[in-house]
Amino acid sequence: xxxxxxxxxxxxxxxxxxxxxxxxxxxxxxxxxxxxxxxxxxxxxxxxxxxxxxxxxxxxxxxxxxxxxxxxxxxxxxxxxxxxxxxxxxxxxxxxxxxxxxxxxxxxxxxxxxxxxxxxxxx
Numbered sequence: 743x744x745x746x747x748x749x750x751x752x753x754x755x756x757x758x759x760x761x762x763x764x765x766x767x768x769x770x771x772x773x774x775x776x777x778x779x780x781x782x783x784x785x786x787x788x789x790x791x792x793x794x795x796x797x798x799x800x801x802x803x804x805x806x807x808x809x810x811x812x813x814x815x816x817x818x819x820x821x822x823x824x825x826x827x828x829x830x831x832x833x834x835x836x837x838x839x840x841x842x843x844x845x846x847x848x849x850x851x852x853x854x855x856x857x858x859x860x861x862x863x864x865x
Contacts, residue, residue, distance in 0.1 A: 785859035
């Protein structure tokens with residue numbers, strides 16, 4: 743098996759480039775527009791980083807990772823968004839003010855992935 747054979751890039755969603763960040767302020771008015779993925783996104787440069795890390799990882803077999811930015815696309819606090827859009831859903835653990843609500847813990851632990859890019863500093 744070649745190194746490339748062990749990497750299957752399937753399922754990346756909401757990949758954004760720097761030029762895409764200028765629309766993020768327009769998303770603030772309606773939290774339902776991006777509720778489907780808990781307001782998550784990922785910068786294309788972080789996708790490349792994750793792919794490089796996966797190619798070099800000491801793993802065997804199939805592994806699934808969530809690769810996302812470290813924050814959400816929203817300016818509103820996570821607790822406020824969750825209460826409005828998903829009322830009654832129990833929040834567990836620390837969700838941070840704008841931290842991603844998608845768990846990237848496994849990618850951090852196994853691959854050493856750490857999101858480097860954010861729309862908050864890219865706009």
